[in-house]
Amino acid sequence: MTVATLTCAMVMLCVLFYVFYLPGRLHLGPEKTRLAYLQERKEAIYENLRDLNFEHQAGKLPDQDYQSLKSSLEEEAAGVLAEMAQLERAGAAAVFSNRRKGARV
Amino acid sequence: MSQIGSFALLLALALSTYSFLAGILALARPGPGSERLGETARRAGIATFAVVFLAAFILVISAFQDNFSIAYIFHHSNRDLPAPYKFATLWSGQEGSLPFWSLLLSAYGLVLRLRHKTDARLFAYASAIIAAVQIFFLLLLNFAAHPFALMQGELPADGAGLNPLLQYPEMVIHPPMLYLGYVGFTVPFAFALGALIMRYPGEKWIHITRRWTMVTWAFLTCGVFLGAHWAYSVLGWGGYWGWDPVENASLMPWLTGTAFLHSVMMQEKRGMLKMWNMWLIFATFWLAILGTFLTRSGIISSVHAFAQSSIGGWFKWFLVLTLVTFTFFFFKNKSHLRSEHKLESLISRESSFLFNNLLLLLACFTVLWGTWFPLISEYVQGNKVTVGPPFYNNVAIPVALLLLLLTAVGPLLAWRKTSVESLKRNFMWPALGAIAVGILMMVFGVRPWKDISYFYALMAAMLAALVGLTVTSEFIRGGRVIARHTGQNLLASMVHLFHRNTRRYGGYIVHFGVAVVIIGILGTPFNQDKEKEMGFGDKMTIGPYTLVCESYTQDDNPNYSNEWAIISVFRGDRKIETMYPERRFYKASQQPQTLPRIRSSYKEDLYLTYEGVNEATGRPIIKAHLNPLVMWIWVGVLIMIGGTVLALIPNAAPVRVTAPARIQAAPVGAGD
Numbered sequence: 126m127t128v129a130t131l132t133c134a135m136v137m138l139c140v141l142f143y144v145f146y147l148p149g150r151l152h153l154g155p156e157k158t159r160l161a162y163l164q165e166r167k168e169a170i171y172e173n174l175r176d177l178n179f180e181h182q183a184g185k186l187p188d189q190d191y192q193s194l195k196s197s198l199e200e201e202a203a204g205v206l207a208e209m210a211q212l213e214r215a216g217a218a219a220v221f222s223n224r225r226k227g228a229r230v
Numbered sequence: 231m232s233q234i235g236s237f238a239l240l241l242a243l244a245l246s247t248y249s250f251l252a253g254i255l256a257l258a259r260p261g262p263g264s265e266r267l268g269e270t271a272r273r274a275g276i277a278t279f280a281v282v283f284l285a286a287f288i289l290v291i292s293a294f295q296d297n298f299s300i301a302y303i304f305h306h307s308n309r310d311l312p313a314p315y316k317f318a319t320l321w322s323g324q325e326g327s328l329p330f331w332s333l334l335l336s337a338y339g340l341v342l343r344l345r346h347k348t349d350a351r352l353f354a355y356a357s358a359i360i361a362a363v364q365i366f367f368l369l370l371l372n373f374a375a376h377p378f379a380l381m382q383g384e385l386p387a388d389g390a391g392l393n394p395l396l397q398y399p400e401m402v403i404h405p406p407m408l409y410l411g412y413v414g415f416t417v418p419f420a421f422a423l424g425a426l427i428m429r430y431p432g433e434k435w436i437h438i439t440r441r442w443t444m445v446t447w448a449f450l451t452c453g454v455f456l457g458a459h460w461a462y463s464v465l466g467w468g469g470y471w472g473w474d475p476v477e478n479a480s481l482m483p484w485l486t487g488t489a490f491l492h493s494v495m496m497q498e499k500r501g502m503l504k505m506w507n508m509w510l511i512f513a514t515f516w517l518a519i520l521g522t523f524l525t526r527s528g529i530i531s532s533v534h535a536f537a538q539s540s541i542g543g544w545f546k547w548f549l550v551l552t553l554v555t556f557t558f559f560f561f562k563n564k565s566h567l568r569s570e571h572k573l574e575s576l577i578s579r580e581s582s583f584l585f586n587n588l589l590l591l592l593a594c595f596t597v598l599w600g601t602w603f604p605l606i607s608e609y610v611q612g613n614k615v616t617v618g619p620p621f622y623n624n625v626a627i628p629v630a631l632l633l634l635l636l637t638a639v640g641p642l643l644a645w646r647k648t649s650v651e652s653l654k655r656n657f658m659w660p661a662l663g664a665i666a667v668g669i670l671m672m673v674f675g676v677r678p679w680k681d682i683s684y685f686y687a688l689m690a691a692m693l694a695a696l697v698g699l700t701v702t703s704e705f706i707r708g709g710r711v712i713a714r715h716t717g718q719n720l721l722a723s724m725v726h727l728f729h730r731n732t733r734r735y736g737g738y739i740v741h742f743g744v745a746v747v748i749i750g751i752l753g754t755p756f757n758q759d760k761e762k763e764m765g766f767g768d769k770m771t772i773g774p775y776t777l778v779c780e781s782y783t784q785d786d787n788p789n790y791s792n793e794w795a796i797i798s799v800f801r802g803d804r805k806i807e808t809m810y811p812e813r814r815f816y817k818a819s820q821q822p823q824t825l826p827r828i829r830s831s832y833k834e835d836l837y838l839t840y841e842g843v844n845e846a847t848g849r850p851i852i853k854a855h856l857n858p859l860v861m862w863i864w865v866g867v868l869i870m871i872g873g874t875v876l877a878l879i880p881n882a883a884p885v886r887v888t889a890p891a892r893i894q895a896a897p898v899g900a901g902d
Binding site: 127129130132133136137140143144145147156157159161162165166169172173176177179180182183184185186187189190194197 | 231233234237238241245248266269270273274276277280281284349351430431432433434498499500501642644645646647648649651652655656707708710711714
């Protein structure tokens with residue numbers, strides 16, 4: 126066997142060991158939920174509000190524009206918060222119902 | 231050595247194929263065992279990097295060992311080639327640059343796969359897509375452009391040498407920068423396509439890829455401008471951009487990538503332009519592959535292109551396959567990409583981004599059309615009609631001016647809508663400043679009615695001033711707010727402001743850099759050149775300079791023989807410099823090269839080339855160019871890169887101050 130063949134065999138063995146030797150448990154993590162998505166939206170809207178607030182303080186926006194833009198962002202945030210609250214209530218109810226079923230069993 | 235290299239490339243292909251297939255299978259059939267299968271796919275992707283690295287390492291070592299039994303090393307190196315160029319052999323030719331492409335892609339893939347815990351499923355999709363792209367390049371390497379192919383017959387004593395045009399220090403870094411840009415756009419594309427396939431809820435994939443995109447864009451910017459600087463410093467025609475097809479190939483993904491960087495903010499902030507952004511990032515990836523195809527297929531002639539080869543067909547199929555795959559998933563999951571808001575006003579930050587995108591795409595289409603027109607005309611009419619710089623300039627200059635206007639205007643517009651009062655408030659001072667610059671230029675002799683190029687130069691100067699002033703006003707206004715809250719002085723407050731939103735203010739610095747680049751470009755209409763045969767003591771005058779030929783001589787070394795002139799440069803009666811324009815003849819490759827000499831100042835470049843010797847008189851012919859403001863281009867690019875690097879710094883935590891918002895107290899200094 127030549128040095129090149131031996132080296133190739135060594136490389137192959139190392140690669141196979143690294144790829145297929147998986148000790149212990151693996152966990153991919155949960156699927157992204159609608160609630161997690163709404164949380165991201167909420168953060169984006171709050172960031173937009175902070176930005177708007179800053180631009181107003183910097184004198185870039187007249188009061189009238191500021192109030193109108195702020196109101197529309199607040200409405201958007203309220204919608205997201207309401208849906209989040211609804212999902213959280215539904216989630217809590219599902220957990221409660223599962224516990225009751227478990228208690229009966 | 232070549233056996234190990236060949237084996238490494240085959241193993242890399244096997245690993246990438248496994249990473250793709252196992253990755254797709256694990257994602258398609260979630261259930262017991264799929265997590266372990268997915269993990270082996272991820273690890274196979276990581277191992278791909280190791281084996282591609284091994285192959286590239288062997289190729290470089292072979293260049294240093296002058297192993298001319300490998301055909302690629304024979305064709306692109308020789309014994310007397312200086313060490314840095316032996317290292318650059320890796321990307322100097324077709325068969326070497328493809329493993330380099332593959333190496334960079336696997337390196338990006340490595341980083342992505344190591345960070346998989348951020349969002350395991352999304353990363354698994356992106357990893358599989360990157361593996362698919364990797365398979366294509368490894369198939370090319372193994373079956374169409376093998377870098378470890380051996381020489382037939384008797385081994386040559388020395389190599390054919392590196393192309394003389396590539397024997398320039400910038401060539402050691404220009405291709406890696408360009409490739410890092412080209413290859414890097416695969417990552418945001420992979421995330422975008424992954425998010426589309428899995429109907430990923432929300433815009434977090436944009437947040438994840440934001441830094442990737444910015445880093446990639448910075449590399450591509452570096453690559454494009456290093457290419458321009460290389461052309462200026464090496465090719466000897468006195469210019470930096472010739473609308474060469476390969477230059478165009480690097481510009482197209484840069485234009486769409488720039489559009490994506492802007493419009494993606496609308497998706498993050500307002501949930502708008504989701505379909506548009508999908509197509510933009512796909513177009514950027516696709517154009518990067520198209521650029522690679524143009525450079526390598528031999529279908530276009532260019533000083534930057536690789537030799538004719540047979541790999542064009544492979545690229546065509548890959549381009550078609552990616553287009554079909556993307557289009558299929560786009561139409562399948564189109565409903566997932568509905569906009570959450572509509573454009574409320576034509577005078578808003580959103581509309582400025584939209585117009586910016588349309589202009590960038592118009593520029594990209596123009597460049598694409600001009601690049602392909604010779605081929606289309608040959609196909610339709612049977613004869614190749616070449617498109618020259620006037621075609622590009624007729625579109626590119628007005629588009630660049632409009633883009634500069636948007637660069638100045640955009641940051642001053644509010645999201646959603648901007649009132650006339652707000653416009654007046656924000657624009658009055660910057661606009662007055664820009665008008666003052668215009669008047670000053672006319673006073674100093676730039677008469678826009680004399681020539682269209684003077685009109686463009688005047689407009690560019692005014693708009694560049696407008697950009698500079700709006701950027702300054704943004705820093706001052708923001709700095710004042712911080713100063714009010716913290717009691718710091720204005721300068722400290724502006725630094726503070728920058729740290730609160732590095733992406734926004736780093737972006738403004740990039741805009742400022744763009745304005746400086748435009749100032750440099752606007753010197754072009756005022757370029758002058760002269761050519762003269764110069765004997766001992768002969769003089770030539772150009773602009774404020776008088777050139778005197780002191781002597782001309784020649785030399786010889788193992789790599790090349792050369793001849794050059796010794797030119798004294800006078801400004802008035804004062805001697806300010808001695809310059810040595812040179813011409814070399816490389817022995818191994820049997821090719822000549824002109825080496826211009828450049829004296830740069832902030833006002834102008836004096837650019838001298840040694841054009842050769844008049845056979846009848848034996849005297850050298852010297853060409854002198856006087857190119858105003860060129861240095862501003864390179865300074866502007868440095869500012870652009872600096873701004874991008876600053877934009878990559880993580881934001882400092884915002885300080886919470888009382889804000890009159892009903893939802894929640896809003897901290898100052900965040901947002902975009």
